[in-house]
Amino acid sequence: EVQLVESGGGLIEPGRSLRLSCAASGFPFDEYAMHWVRQVPGKGLQWVSGIYSNSDKVGYVDSVKGRFTISRDNAKNSLYLQMNSLRVEDTALYFCAKDLHHYVSDAFHMWGQGTMVTVSS
Amino acid sequence: QSALTQPASVSGSPGQSITISCTGTSSDIAVYKFVSWYQHHPGKAPKLIIYDVVHRPSGVSNRFSGSASGNTASLTISGLQADDEASYYCSSYTSFITAVFGTGTKVTVL
Numbered sequence: 001e002v003q004l005v006e007s008g009g010g011l012i013e014p015g016r017s018l019r020l021s022c023a024a025s026g027f028p029f030d031e032y033a034m035h036w037v038r039q040v041p042g043k044g045l046q047w048v049s050g051i052y053s054n055s056d057k058v059g060y061v062d063s064v065k066g067r068f069t070i071s072r073d074n075a076k077n078s079l080y081l082q083m084n085s086l087r088v089e090d091t092a093l094y095f096c097a098k099d100l101h102h103y104v105s106d107a108f109h110m111w112g113q114g115t116m117v118t119v120s121s
Numbered sequence: 122q123s124a125l126t127q128p129a130s131v132s133g134s135p136g137q138s139i140t141i142s143c144t145g146t147s148s149d150i151a152v153y154k155f156v157s158w159y160q161h162h163p164g165k166a167p168k169l170i171i172y173d174v175v176h177r178p179s180g181v182s183n184r185f186s187g188s189a190s191g192n193t194a195s196l197t198i199s200g201l202q203a204d205d206e207a208s209y210y211c212s213s214y215t216s217f218i219t220a221v222f223g224t225g226t227k228v229t230v231l
Contacts, residue, residue: 037167044222061219104219108167108212109178
C-alpha cells in the first residue's frame with residue numbers, strides 16, 4: 001500500500017525557516033517524480049514544487065522561488081521542502097504527492113494527509 | 122502561472138450528468154495537452170480521477186470522463202451520485218517544469 005506521511009509543520013514566525021519531510025513507502029520511490037502542493041484552509045489547491053525521480057530537474061511556483069528548496073533522498077525514500085523567509089501568505093496545509101511519471105507532470109497520483117504550516121507573529 | 126479558470130459551483134440531481142469546464146491559456150492546456158482532474162472531499166486527500174486529458178487511473182469509475190479542445194478542458198460526471206458531492210480541481214502542466222491547478226468547482230448533488 002502506498003503511503004506518504006508528511007511531517008515538520010507547525011507555528012512559525014514570519015522570516016523564519018522550516019523544513020518539511022515526507023516519508024514514502026509501498027512503491028519504488030526512486031522511479032517517480034514527487035511534489036509539494038498546498039491549500040490555504042477554505043481555499044483551493046496550489047502546486048508549490050516538483051522534482052524529477054533522479055533530482056535532475058526541479059520546478060517552483062513563482063511565489064516561492066528563491067525561498068523554498070525541494071530535495072529528495074532516494075536512499076531514505078524521503079522528500080523534503082526547505083522553506084526559508086516564510087511569509088504569512090505561506091500559511092497552508094502542505095501535501096506531499098507522488099507523480100504518475102518519473103518526470104514532473106500534473107498527474108499527482110497519490111497524496112499524503114498533509115502537514116499544517118502556520119506563519120504568524 | 123495564473124490559476125486555470127473553473128466555475129465556482131455546479132449542481133445536478135442524482136442520475137443526471139454534469140460538466141465542469143477548465144479554461145487555461147496558450148501557455149498550458151492549449152500547448153501541452155496534459156490535463157488532470159481531482160476529486161477532493163473535505164478533510165481527505167485529493168484523489169486523481171483523470172490524467173492526460175482522458176485517462177482514468179485504475180479503480181476510478183467510468184462515470185468520470187475528460188476531454189479538451191483548444192485551451193479548455195472538461196470533466197463530465199454521468200449518473201451523478203450523492204458521494205460525488207465534493208470539490209473538483211483541474212490541473213495542467215505548464216512551461217519550465219511547473220504545474221498549475223484550477224480555481225476549483227464545488228459540486229452539489231441536489
